[in-house]
Amino acid sequence: MKFKYLLPILLFLAITTQVTSRPLAVQNFKYKKDLKISGNLSPNGVVKLMLDEDIYKHSFYGDLRLTYNGDIVPYHIQNAEEISKNTEKVKPELLFSKKDDLEIYVLELPKLPEGMNYTKLSVSSAYDYETSITLKLGDNPDQFTDSKTVFLYKYGSQTSGEIDLGNTKHRFVRLEAEPGSDLKFPSAYRAKQNKNLYYEKTHTVTDPVLAENHCQFLFPNETKSAFQILxxxxxxxxxxxxxxxxxxxxxKEWETVFDGTVTHNKSDGVYTEIPLSQTITSEFEIQIYDGENETLHLKEVISVQPLEEIYFFANADASKEGYALYYGNPYQWPPSFDPYSYPSGEETKNAEVNRGTLLAESENPDFSFSILYPPISGYLATGFFYLGVLALLYLLFSILKSKRSVLTESES
Structure with a gap:
């Protein structure tokens, strides 16, 4: 009799064990977008895919799954940038050099035009060498703020003849090298700043709802435009x-995505930016607390969504067909990929990166929640839990009833 009532509990444990060990089922995703890849795709080549507004409207961010013929493809996601291809070569001026126990060089780079950064410094020597260099950058030769150590060498025709300056605006460079290096610095390179890409939407500001110490502005966001910044x-x-x-x-439920003190000065420009804790794709409200101050006059509200890109390795067959992006599952756990399974930061900047394009959104024809995955698995687990509790209560009641009957018979 005891084994009979334990069956629901055992069945519950079996189902919940399967839930965590089963692979991803694409039928649990409501939406799907096929991919089109341009250019000649090499085996295991790097592909860049720009996300679009449909993704932010219908995905839950952690539910993005890229597949190739149904198999999961690891990816890396990052903010999209407009990479500048205009690079200028300039000549540094050597302000100071010392070649004693430690070789010291101080360089001045030409003034930067607006919107440009220094990217690299070329290094040469008449001799073979290897040395660790301490690099310092600053706005003037009296104070160097940024510092890092790099390793340079020249072995015949093999050389690492460039130092990455990290897109800096600092014009003064101090280098400390090991003695005997005898370094020369024939050129430096500068380029226009990379720009983060965004799409923006202006929302109509209606009359506020006035309260005792604050005013409330409501925005319906009928187009469900996604945004992370206001x-x-x-x-x-x-x-x-x-x-x-x-x-x-x-x-139904409102959630606070920003709560804090905001300060604005005339020198800050026209707009005040407010970063949100998560992406919003529905109606929203802004509450401005004035306290004892005069009520502020809100004139314009713009929602901003940083564009994002996905980078992944192509398949070994270099086939451009069979790729799809699935999304639309609020119960899906965030992806977790081995960092070596997707392109590194250096590989994403390669000129040979192929561009992928998302085609029109379609509802996944295979969409249907499986009993092994949320939400149905959760409902089943909850149901079996309560059935198990009821079974245990019934078993306990039966035992108590039997004991009471035995006591009654023994007393009589």
């Missing part, structure tokens, strides 16, 4: 206020 334009130049931003997460 830009506010307020008529007053100088102010400091507590601001709360809330968004509707599941059509």
């Amino acid at each position: 830009k506010l334009r307020i008529e007053e130049d100088n102010w400091e206020r507590n601001v709360i931003v809330r968004g509707k997460i599941n059509k």
Whole structure:
């Protein structure tokens, strides 16, 4: 009899064990986008894929799954940048050199045009050498702030003749090298700054709902435009206020995505940027607390979504067909890939990266929640849990009833 009532509990344990050990089922994703890859794709080549607004409307960010013929493809996601291809070569001026126990060089780079950064410094020597160099950067020769150590060498025709300056605006360079290196610095390179890419949407500002110490602005966001940043334009130049931003997460519940003090000065420019704790794709509200101060006049609200790119390795067959991106599963756990299974930062900057394009969104024809995955597995687990509790209670009640009957018979 005891084994009979333990069956629901054993079945519950078996199902929950399968849930965590089963591979991903694509039928659990409501939406799908096929990929088109341009150019000649080499085996295991790097592919870059720009996400679009459909992804932010219908995905839950952690549920993005890229597949090739149904198999999971590891990927790396990062903010999209407009990579500048315009590079200029300039000649540094040697301000100071000393070649005693430690070789010291101080260089001055030419003034930077607006919107440009220094990227590299070329190094040469008439002799073979290897040396560790301490590199310091600064705005003037009296104070160097940024510092790092690099290793350089020249073995015949093999040389590492460039130092990465890391897109800096500092014009003064100090280098400390081991004696006997006898270094020359024939050129430096500068390029236009890479720009982060965004799409923006302007929202109509209606009359606020006035309360005792704050005013509330509502924005329906009918197009469900996704955003992670809000830009506010307020008529007053100088102010400091507590601001709360809330968004509707599941059509019923409001969730706070920003709560803090915001300060704006005239020198900051026209807009004030507010970063949110998560992506919003539905209606939202802004509450500005004035306290005892005059009410601020909100004139313009712009939602901003940084564009993002996915990088992944192509298949070994160099086939461009069979790729798809699945999304639309609020119960899916975030991806976790081995860092060696997707392109590194250096590989994403390679000129030979292929570009992938997302085609039109379609509802996944195979969509249907499996009993082995949430939410159905959760419902089943909950149901079996309560059935198990009821079975145990019934078993306990039966035992107590039997004992009471035995006591009654023994007393009589």
